[in-house]
Amino acid sequence: MDIRNREEKTMQDKKQKEEEIILRAANLTLGYGAADIVKDVSLSIRRAEIAAIIGPNGSGKSTLLKALARLLPIRSGKITLGNADMWEQPTRQVAQRVAFLPQSADFPPDITVMELVRMGRLPHRGFWDGFSRKDAAASEAALRRTGLIPFARRPLRALSGGERQRVRLAMALAQEPEILLLDEPTTYLDIRHQLALMELVEHLHDTLGLTVVMVLHDLNQAVRYSHHLIALTDGRVMADGAPEEIFTRDLVRDLYGVESLVRDVELAGRRTRLCLPERVAQEKEGEAV
């Protein structure tokens, strides 16, 4: 599909599809070994929204995200992608619609940016298919959108952490997904690269109509860039809704046991809400703070 056409079409469709639920988890229970990490979680992700999952360490954020990426078998409950049960769709078909960026990845350092991004085309290639012109075009578009054209020939070892993260994002874009799942994409970056990455994700959402679900540790980033906030604690959803409605001083205290200052501010011409942690409020049950 021509990329420009795709963009226009996406913009037209965007309005009418805005209310459509693209990804839905119903009564999801997940875990490793004997323990249940995520318990009876239900949530709905609308098409073309940016959703952020927040919560303390061990609350099950990453586990939930992995399940949404179909990387983790579910213990009970159901995940619906589009109109069908995600686990009843073939792996490759799901990979054509959902791209996932793990928190960290250990790639061979001699792989070049171009090579890696081209690997993102894998779900679109049939067993006997070579690398087609369409694959080349999609890879190039992914490089262009992430500003990586000048880096295309460089090996990964020659890139900084921020650039590497962008390469991983480009690889996910080459997948041409409808849904992009990001697991703490900014964790290892300095503030400049954090900001640049979040701006890029937002830009990709705006131009491509991507649905984004990300796990974030930085509450200010979560509030600023998401339309939909999901607060998780101890494997359960504590709050779910628009950040301006649910993100309050009380929520931060209930989630993290931290008293904080929460203020509405104007930032880059937009209203957002800032949270400054003040002090540890109480010892959470069974946990030394």
Added chain:
Amino acid sequence: MPQAAVHPRAVKRRIALGVGIVALLAALVASASVGAVAIAPGDIVPTLMGNGSVEDYRILCHIRLPRLLTGALTGINLALAGCILQGILKNPLADPGIIGVSSGAGLAAMSIMILLPAQTAFVPLAAFCGAMVAVALVFALSWEHGVRPMRMVLAGVAIAAFFGGAMTALMVFYSDRVQGTVNWMAGGFAGRSWTHVEMVLPYTLIGIAGTLLGSRWLNALQLGEETARSLGVNVARARLVLLVLAALLAASAVSAAGMLGFVGLVVPHIVRLLTGSDFDYLLPAAAIWGATLVTGADAAARTAFAPVEIPVGVFMSFLGAPFFLYLLKKGMKHSA
């Protein structure tokens, strides 16, 4: 995007493949020509066409050709198996020995040679079966919703230790018969016949076809399990198929050549320095260089100290290990 279309390693890759093919041809010709009776390289083709001495024809057809072909095919199999294992186990030390192939083949072959010395014709078959039994054990021990790479490495070490112990026990209790096993354990191609070629060739063909089709899986798997799965790869299935392929390749090689350990570990590393980690290029180049190395080493091993023939495994270790270390050191400097 012309600038991105040219890969920075394009030249090195062409060298790895082009020079590799030339070197392989040279090694094959050299291996056919040298030996107790030297046959001029120019006479090889005419002799094979029937336009030379009958004696030369016999030497070529019945001794040299089966020997060098067994060597070349073994080299291909070991190199491909090494590439697959290093890619899947994400372990630079992975070689066919790590999945139990060598110890299983060794124990089975040694049992035949020591306990049933009259049945030595069955040594290759026994070695193959022994290798597959050991691999099956390693698979069973490392199975948990599919093969787990880390468990596989540990299970391989355990199985190798167990079978190694059994081999040592055989050597201790039948120390008078150990002599006959030494050459096989060292690995080599002396006296290999067309039977050996027929034994290895099918696996070479399966291996080449399998790696051509599976290189994209290997490329995805080396990015890590989560990334591979999110690219739509059925990780458990891909790993199993590729590991079975590696096991077949290694077992067939060991059954024909004995314990030739060095190729599967080193060739993939050396070739990777040139081609990079993209398996689309790494696999064919490794196959070519594996064949070249074994063929060339075999030719050298039988002429360097003629009339004494050194086992090719010994020869390769003595020449290859220092060269490998040199390359690693150079590679490290380069990447730092």
